[in-house]
Amino acid sequence: MEQLGKLLIQMIISGVMMGFVFSLIAMGLTIIWGVMNIINFAHGEFLMIGMFFSFFFFKYVSIDPLFSLPMVAVLLFIIGFITYHLLIKKVLQGPVLAQLVVTFGLSIFLVNLAVFLWSADYRMIENPIASGKISLAGIAVSIPELVASIGSMIIGAAVYWFIKRTKTGMAIQAISMDKDAAAIMGINTDRLNAVSFAVGVMCVGVAGALLSNFYYVFPEVGSFFGVIAFATVALGGFGSIEGAMIAGVIVGLAEIVGGFLLAPAYKYAIVFAIYLAVVLIKPTGLKGW
Amino acid sequence: MNIKTRHIWLILLALFAIVLPLILDSPFARHVLIVILLYSILGEAWSILGGYAGLLSFGQAAFFGIGAYTSTFLLINWGVSPWIGMIVGGFLAVLAAICLAYPCSKLQGHYFAIATLAFAEGLRIIFLNWNAVGGARGLDPPILPTSLWYLEFHESKLPYYYLLVLFLAVVMLAMWKLNSSRLGYYLRALRESNNAAESLGVNTKNCKVIATCISAFITAIAGTFYAQYVLYIDPASVMQLKLSIEIVLVTMFGGVGTMFGPLIGASFLTSISEIFRVVLGGAGRGMDLMIYGLLIMLISTLKPDGVWGLVTERLGRRPGKEKAKTSGE
Amino acid sequence: MQSILQVSGLTKKFGGLTANDDITFEVNRGEIVSIIGPNGAGKTTFFNCLTGFQRITSGSVIFEGRRIDQLSAPAIAKLGLVRTFQIVQTFAGMSVAENVIIGALMHTRNVEAARKRAADVLAFTGLSSKKDVLGKNLTIADKKRLEIARALASDPKLLLLDECVAGLNPNEVKEAVELLKRIIGAGITLLIVEHVMEVIMPISSRVVVLDSGKKIAEGRPQEIAADERVIKAYLGDRYDA
Numbered sequence: 011m012e013q014l015g016k017l018l019i020q021m022i023i024s025g026v027m028m029g030f031v032f033s034l035i036a037m038g039l040t041i042i043w044g045v046m047n048i049i050n051f052a053h054g055e056f057l058m059i060g061m062f063f064s065f066f067f068f069k070y071v072s073i074d075p076l077f078s079l080p081m082v083a084v085l086l087f088i089i090g091f092i093t094y095h096l097l098i099k100k101v102l103q104g105p106v107l108a109q110l111v112v113t114f115g116l117s118i119f120l121v122n123l124a125v126f127l128w129s130a131d132y133r134m135i136e137n138p139i140a141s142g143k144i145s146l147a148g149i150a151v152s153i154p155e156l157v158a159s160i161g162s163m164i165i166g167a168a169v170y171w172f173i174k175r176t177k178t179g180m181a182i183q184a185i186s187m188d189k190d191a192a193a194i195m196g197i198n199t200d201r202l203n204a205v206s207f208a209v210g211v212m213c214v215g216v217a218g219a220l221l222s223n224f225y226y227v228f229p230e231v232g233s234f235f236g237v238i239a240f241a242t243v244a245l246g247g248f249g250s251i252e253g254a255m256i257a258g259v260i261v262g263l264a265e266i267v268g269g270f271l272l273a274p275a276y277k278y279a280i281v282f283a284i285y286l287a288v289v290l291i292k293p294t295g296l297k298g299w
Numbered sequence: 300m301n302i303k304t305r306h307i308w309l310i311l312l313a314l315f316a317i318v319l320p321l322i323l324d325s326p327f328a329r330h331v332l333i334v335i336l337l338y339s340i341l342g343e344a345w346s347i348l349g350g351y352a353g354l355l356s357f358g359q360a361a362f363f364g365i366g367a368y369t370s371t372f373l374l375i376n377w378g379v380s381p382w383i384g385m386i387v388g389g390f391l392a393v394l395a396a397i398c399l400a401y402p403c404s405k406l407q408g409h410y411f412a413i414a415t416l417a418f419a420e421g422l423r424i425i426f427l428n429w430n431a432v433g434g435a436r437g438l439d440p441p442i443l444p445t446s447l448w449y450l451e452f453h454e455s456k457l458p459y460y461y462l463l464v465l466f467l468a469v470v471m472l473a474m475w476k477l478n479s480s481r482l483g484y485y486l487r488a489l490r491e492s493n494n495a496a497e498s499l500g501v502n503t504k505n506c507k508v509i510a511t512c513i514s515a516f517i518t519a520i521a522g523t524f525y526a527q528y529v530l531y532i533d534p535a536s537v538m539q540l541k542l543s544i545e546i547v548l549v550t551m552f553g554g555v556g557t558m559f560g561p562l563i564g565a566s567f568l569t570s571i572s573e574i575f576r577v578v579l580g581g582a583g584r585g586m587d588l589m590i591y592g593l594l595i596m597l598i599s600t601l602k603p604d605g606v607w608g609l610v611t612e613r614l615g616r617r618p619g620k621e622k623a624k625t626s627g628e
Numbered sequence: 629m630q631s632i633l634q635v636s637g638l639t640k641k642f643g644g645l646t647a648n649d650d651i652t653f654e655v656n657r658g659e660i661v662s663i664i665g666p667n668g669a670g671k672t673t674f675f676n677c678l679t680g681f682q683r684i685t686s687g688s689v690i691f692e693g694r695r696i697d698q699l700s701a702p703a704i705a706k707l708g709l710v711r712t713f714q715i716v717q718t719f720a721g722m723s724v725a726e727n728v729i730i731g732a733l734m735h736t737r738n739v740e741a742a743r744k745r746a747a748d749v750l751a752f753t754g755l756s757s758k759k760d761v762l763g764k765n766l767t768i769a770d771k772k773r774l775e776i777a778r779a780l781a782s783d784p785k786l787l788l789l790d791e792c793v794a795g796l797n798p799n800e801v802k803e804a805v806e807l808l809k810r811i812i813g814a815g816i817t818l819l820i821v822e823h824v825m826e827v828i829m830p831i832s833s834r835v836v837v838l839d840s841g842k843k844i845a846e847g848r849p850q851e852i853a854a855d856e857r858v859i860k861a862y863l864g865d866r867y868d869a
Contacts, residue, residue, distance in 0.1 A: 043409075047409075049409060049412065049413070051544075097596060097600065100600040101599055101600055104599070104600075105555075106355070106408070107349075107355070107547065107551045107555060108551070108599040108600070109599075110355065110357075110412070110547070111544065111547060111548055111551055111595060111599050112595070112596055112599040112600060114544050114548070114595065115592045115593070115594070115595025115596035115599060116592065116596055117592070118588055118589075118591060118592030118595065119589055119592030119593055119596065120592075121585070121588070121592075122585030122586070122587075122588040122589040122592060123585070123589055124585075125584055125585030125588075126584045126585045126586060126589055129584065130585075229585075233540070237416070237420055237540065240413050240416060240417070241413070241417050243413075244409075244410060244413040244414070244417070248409060248410070273428060275424070275427070275428040276424065276425065276428060278420075278421075278424050279421040279422075279424040279425050282417040282418070282420055282421035282424075283421060285414075285417050286402065286414060286417060286418065286421075289402070289403070289406065289410070289414055290402045293405050293406050293410060294410070295410075479739055480739065481733050481737050481739060481742075484726065484729060484730055484733060484739065485730070485733070487719070487721070487722060487726075488719050488722070488730045490721075491718075491719035491720055491721055491722060491763075492717040492718070492719060492720075494681065494701075494713065494717055495713065495717035495718070495719065495775075495778075496719075496730065497681070497700075497701040497702050497705070498679065498681075498701060498705055498710065498711050498712075498713070498717075498779070499702075499705060499710070499730050499731045499734055499778060499779070499782055500702045500705035500706040500710075500734040500782060501702055501730070502700075502702045502703075503702070
């Protein structure tokens with residue numbers, strides 16, 4: 011009985027920790043979604059880029075992922091900003107389908123660019139600072155996971171603060187609630203679109219950097235996280251930041267607990283099942299408008 | 300007069316379809332043609348949902364996979380002919396479509412897209428871990444002597460080609476019928492305004508479910524054809540998100556809501572991706588797919604209404620002239 | 629006179645807000661009943677409740693002797709209670725004729741028959757010359773007219789018109805009223821929600837006044853125009869300002 015209790019606590023801790031990382035990824039996606047009404051199919055690929063940057067900093071300059079994090083964040087922000095201006099901006103006025111597939115094209119491009127430049131091999135960061143396990147009252151917690159979850163929480167909180175408390179952030183929120191009204195009120199939607207896209211990309215990139223401490227780095231790594239992020243965002247309600255945060259934790263928990271109850275291999279099927287179940291009851295997601 | 304010219308065009312088109320693989324007689328060219336036909340069929344099926352009803356499905360791979368797996372499974376385990384297998388698969392896909400569409404019929408736009416995507420991905424993960432259907436290794440149908448009954452032709456790709464031409468013709472005919480049927484009108488109406496359609500007695504939920512079922516059925520049958528053509532299936536090839544999105548791409552590039560759009564889109568995209576694969580794929584390291592991705596980005600930013608738009612722009616004036624002439628006479 | 633619609637105790641709450649509060653009245657066959665009231669009086673909510681677009685919280689709606697308040701919107705429409713929308717819901721990508729065919733398809737599966745019916749309705753509503761124009765290319769006045777035509781094509785017994793003259797210029801208003809008179813002439817019962825009451829009062833047989841979700845008055849147009857409460861609630865804030 012005690013054994014089972016411990017196991018349960020272990021799972022919940024583990025699930026919540028991964029959940030915070032999912033939250034951060036989903037936050038990035040939901041900001042982009044809410045502001046531009048675009049599904050970023052390349053979201054996972056930005057995560058992959060974040061991981062690779064982190065890996066390269068470690069390998070070539072010997073900077074630990076924890077210390078290169080700010081640089082990765084800035085780099086991803088810049089990449090996001092450029093992507094918006096080169097690509098996203100051009101389809102915003104176009105048909106919905108063009109908006110849907112353009113990022114899919116980007117995703118194929120980025121994956122294969124990574125294959126082209128760095129090959130399809132799996133890589134691992136050997137012995138980063140955040141490694142090993144700590145044990146508290148018989149409950150083992152993986153340090154890299156703990157670091158990733160705390161890091162995600164800090165960055166998530168910072169982005170939340172940015173959106174809710176700064177002038178730019180509030181303007182971004184205004185756009186996601188009502189684009190026309192925002193435009194009438196003289197909000198420069200183009201600049202803010204660019205900022206939101208860049209912030210969204212930065213979020214997922216940072217999540218990638220945090221994951222690189224304990225996850226394999228390879229070109230295809232993003233596709234899985236991207237798909238989970240869609241379900242997370244839809245679960246939380248498109249455009250809702252609070253929704254994405256909550257949904258991230260739910261997904262993290264569902265994944266671990268579901269993996270335990272059924273075969274681990276099915277754990278992501280459970281995530282999708284939960285999403286479909288929620289959508290049945292509330293079509294706009296947990297916190298949707 | 301108008302109908303007559305249309306008939307002549309159709310006959311010419313049919314002749315073209317019959318003669319084409321005889322001119323392009325290399326196995327590679329014929330392979331490309333077959334892939335084009337498959338994608339055209341899948342695009343037409345997607346069109347029923349995306350083009351007519353405005354339900355953007357990003358989970359067509361689920362139905363395709365169900366079709367491919369059902370017939371293959373039946374053939375391997377009980378020696379059931381793929382012709383029967385495809386019907387069984389079609390109905391299983393319809394069942395899946397009902398399970399998906401009933402709850403999702405109230406979803407709009409992106410929400411429907413993501414729900415279908417989640418459904419297909421969930422199914423893929425199940426198949427990936429389901430030992431009875433081969434898990435990640437997939438299934439390969441037994442190699443049987445060439446026969447129509449078992450849908451296996453080893454000497455030539457031609458039979459596959461002609462069967463698919465016939466299949467596409469049937470699907471297009473069905474689309475044409477749908478276009479001028481009550482269901483066709485209703486689907487277009489609910490795409491434009493769900494509320495207005497309901498105010499005019501349209502049971503939008505049923506219409507959406509029926510549209511999803513038709514689309515699923517056709518897609519599943521195409522799945523069986525694919526399985527029998529390639530003689531190997533696994534979750535990565537028949538249930539991947541990439542497939543679902545490529546089906547969307549094909550229709551989009553050809554022009555959504557047009558009869559020949561999927562055919563044009565499929566011809567365009569498939570040729571390009573297959574040629575890239577052959578020319579650049581050998582060089583390895585993702586070069587071909589990189590260019591493919593780049594191309595998708597270019598088209599969706601520069602020509603988002605589809606390639607078909609280019610054609611209709613050019614021919615735009617002609618039908619009008621003809622009409623004026625006939626009414627003048 | 630025989631009643632076609634009986635609304636009793638209709639109440640609709642959104643959380644703490646009561647949008648419709650215990651509304652009771654009847655519509656008789658062949659009548660033209662107008663529902664008027666200031667903005668936010670709950671008129672559109674009331675229409676949504678009658679036509680199944682929103683579920684009522686309590687009360688009942690009986691149409692031709694049948695209780696309909698639990699039926700779905702399309703089911704209610706099929707019984708012959710058809711509505712238009714305040715914010716026009718034209719099928720933008722379809723031609724005027726196709727828009728009307730959708731309505732005509734309610735009682736027939738046969739598209740050819742629906743096309744014929746649509747042609748008649750287009751002639752009746754004066755839209756024949758625009759039958760090939762796409763819905764989105766119409767003027768607001770024509771969109772409103774098309775919405776009425778679409779509803780008429782479904783052969784309604786009771787037609788609910790939500791602000792069919794709001795936003796039109798005086799000339800268009802005159803044409804719209806002409807159309808309403810023709811519809812009445814064809815023997816269709818009308819229930820009209822209107823903000824611009826001057827236009828609708830003269831052709832109404834009875835008027836129901838809503839204010840803050842409650843029915844505050846009901847009667848012949850002349851009586852309503854003289855009613856203290858109505859003047860205070862509605863005319864007052866319109867004309868005194």
